[in-house]
Amino acid sequence: MTGAWRLRAYMAVLRVNMKETLAYKSDLVLTLILSVMSSLIYIIVWSAVYSFSNTSSLNGLTLSGMLAYFVVLSAISPILGWPKVVNNMQDDIREGSIARLLIRPMSYVEQLFVEAMPYDLLFFLFASLPIMALVVLIGGFGLSASTLLLFAAELLIGYLIINLLGFMIGSMAVYLTNIYGIAEGISWVFSIAGGGVVPLLFFPAEVAGALMLTPFPLLFYLPAGTLIGIVTAQQALGGIETGLVWLAILALAARTVWSRVNMAINTVGV
Amino acid sequence: MAEVIRLDAIVKRFKTYESETGAAGALFGRKKKIKTAVNGVSFGVEKGEIIALLGRNGSGKSTVIKLLTGVLHPDSGKISVLGMDPWRDRIRLARRIGIVFGSTHPQLFWNLPPIDTFNYVRDMYGIPEAEFKKRLDGLVGTLTLKDVYRRQTRQLSLGERMKCEFVAANLHAPEVVFMDEPTIGVDLPSRMAIAEAVQSLRRERGITFLITTHVVDDIAGVDRIILLDHGKLVFDGTQERMRSQFRKSVILELYLKLGADRSAYAKLGRVMTSNDGYMKIGVKPSVVRQSWFVRMLSDRNIRDFRLSEPGLSSMLNQMYHRIDKRNKKGDV
Numbered sequence: 001m002t003g004a005w006r007l008r009a010y011m012a013v014l015r016v017n018m019k020e021t022l023a024y025k026s027d028l029v030l031t032l033i034l035s036v037m038s039s040l041i042y043i044i045v046w047s048a049v050y051s052f053s054n055t056s057s058l059n060g061l062t063l064s065g066m067l068a069y070f071v072v073l074s075a076i077s078p079i080l081g082w083p084k085v086v087n088n089m090q091d092d093i094r095e096g097s098i099a100r101l102l103i104r105p106m107s108y109v110e111q112l113f114v115e116a117m118p119y120d121l122l123f124f125l126f127a128s129l130p131i132m133a134l135v136v137l138i139g140g141f142g143l144s145a146s147t148l149l150l151f152a153a154e155l156l157i158g159y160l161i162i163n164l165l166g167f168m169i170g171s172m173a174v175y176l177t178n179i180y181g182i183a184e185g186i187s188w189v190f191s192i193a194g195g196g197v198v199p200l201l202f203f204p205a206e207v208a209g210a211l212m213l214t215p216f217p218l219l220f221y222l223p224a225g226t227l228i229g230i231v232t233a234q235q236a237l238g239g240i241e242t243g244l245v246w247l248a249i250l251a252l253a254a255r256t257v258w259s260r261v262n263m264a265i266n267t268v269g270v
Numbered sequence: 271m272a273e274v275i276r277l278d279a280i281v282k283r284f285k286t287y288e289s290e291t292g293a294a295g296a297l298f299g300r301k302k303k304i305k306t307a308v309n310g311v312s313f314g315v316e317k318g319e320i321i322a323l324l325g326r327n328g329s330g331k332s333t334v335i336k337l338l339t340g341v342l343h344p345d346s347g348k349i350s351v352l353g354m355d356p357w358r359d360r361i362r363l364a365r366r367i368g369i370v371f372g373s374t375h376p377q378l379f380w381n382l383p384p385i386d387t388f389n390y391v392r393d394m395y396g397i398p399e400a401e402f403k404k405r406l407d408g409l410v411g412t413l414t415l416k417d418v419y420r421r422q423t424r425q426l427s428l429g430e431r432m433k434c435e436f437v438a439a440n441l442h443a444p445e446v447v448f449m450d451e452p453t454i455g456v457d458l459p460s461r462m463a464i465a466e467a468v469q470s471l472r473r474e475r476g477i478t479f480l481i482t483t484h485v486v487d488d489i490a491g492v493d494r495i496i497l498l499d500h501g502k503l504v505f506d507g508t509q510e511r512m513r514s515q516f517r518k519s520v521i522l523e524l525y526l527k528l529g530a531d532r533s534a535y536a537k538l539g540r541v542m543t544s545n546d547g548y549m550k551i552g553v554k555p556s557v558v559r560q561s562w563f564v565r566m567l568s569d570r571n572i573r574d575f576r577l578s579e580p581g582l583s584s585m586l587n588q589m590y591h592r593i594d595k596r597n598k599k600g601d602v
Binding site: 005011012013015016019020023024077097099100102103104105106125162 | 339340364375377382389392393
């Protein structure tokens with residue numbers, strides 16, 4: 001397939017899936033709102049913690065800083081926290097609908113990723129961006145161009161990493177068919193290790209240092225922390241470098257996994 | 271004519287799991303089994319042929335379609351479709367074949383009108399706009415979908431959806447079209463419309479069709495029947511050839527007076543149905559030619575009678591009976 005042809009095919013998949021996502025607009029709006037509402041739990045819990053501890057800052061983080069952290073997380077975690085490819089792959093394999101995609105003149109993996117994009121794109125444009133803008137304005141976080149650039153790079157690398165991880169997790173459905181339980185467990189591990197439950201500032205220094213060598217902080221702590229100023233430019237750059245290494249490793253691993261899964265689909269049948 | 275499909279000694283096995291009954295059985299009693307879905311199947315299809323691939327549920331028909339479309343890879347044997355290995359050249363082959371998976375794996379986007387799926391096909395296959403419009407108008411006209419294809423797919427009837435599935439599979443002008451049970455649960459007018467569209471596409475563009483079905487009406491216009499049973503090919507030939515195998519009997523239907531003694535008529539051949547007032551018997555043609563048989567038909571107990579050749583469904587049913595008998599003897 002030539003580059004132009006491939007691009008046209010990508011656009012075809014993207015366009016039709018965008019239309020499907022927008023088919024029920026009121027449901028979509030409610031989903032977007034409810035996704036963000038989850039941060040209320042963290043706001044209530046941390047407000048109580050600060051109130052009972054009679055202190056204005058914990059580990060150098062004020063209550064307003066902590067609340068800003070979790071509101072930003074609620075704006076990015078529906079995209080970076082858990083990818084659509086996991087459920088899509090599981091459904092494709094369990095219900096046999098993978099055959100529908102395998103008969104198209106485009107690779108299954110490409111279709112899988114492009115199909116997942118419209119919801120993420122809509123969420124980012126209509127939920128993530130306005131919420132993050134509000135947090136920055138209300139919280140008075142002065143953002144330089146370089147901070148925004150680092151934040152954008154973290155988001156992009158994080159998005160690619162979580163989708164590659166999701167692809168490998170989704171591949172397990174070929175062997176296990178139903179992976180909801182496993183996927184739920186793994187998502188919690190990612191969240192805890194990435195600073196999605198408690199910022200990495202609250203972990204012992206050795207543990208936080210070790211976790212910074214994993215890809216998970218790029219999914220939660222690094223982008224949210226960069227935006228509200230608790231992650232330094234140096235830390236952000238280090239995270240991006242680590243993320244790029246992980247991206248290369250995961251891309252290679254995903255390729256190997258797919259070659260095995262592709263054959264395994266044949267032995268299980270669709 | 272050129273051969274567009276060739277299968278040589280294809281074998282395909284699947285891992286399946288069987289569980290014992292009860293909760294404990296489901297937890298600990300799972301046994302792995304290997305199921306041979308396709309067992310040494312060989313056949314060829316020439317350009318422009320319309321083939322019906324028949325067989326009971328689980329006979330391997332859908333697996334053959336998936337092997338031919340590159341969705342599955344054979345364990346052994348060779349497959350060639352339009353000169354390509356379907357599994358290795360799947361993406362290249364996809365541009366030249368069309369597939370209708372019936373209602374099991376629909377290609378139409380459920381929450382959008384079919385026109386969005388058609389436009390998606392146009393962009394995915396790079397069909398020029400003018401050509402796309404011409405093909406779409408042609409197919410929509412043949413299948414009477416003018417008032418249908420702009421309505422949301424989920425609001426359409428099964429017949430309308432299947433006709434739209436057929437359009438989606440043919441818009442990119444494929445050379446070979448595979449249809450896996452396209453008419454299950456579909457109403458008669460829609461089935462007839464799809465059958466007409468198949469014939470017209472073969473006539474106008476020389477498209478080859480391979481259709482799996484359980485609906486006997488779908489077989490009426492096909493050139494050849496391929497029958498699978500337990501993954502093996504048990505018949506490959508024309509309808510005429512199949513019919514010739516069943517010329518050994520004709521169907522005699524007797525409409526009797528109520529309460530008439532049926533025992534004498536039962537000796538005429540193989541009784542297929544026997545109710546008070548009605549009998550259906552498979553009779554040897556040599557019996558029909560006997561003068562006593564003709565005299566018997568004027569018996570005062572017989573109100574009316576009908577002699578006919580066995581229909582396609584009757585022939586298929588008899589074939590399945592024969593296969594089962596042979597299987598019991600251990601011949602197959």
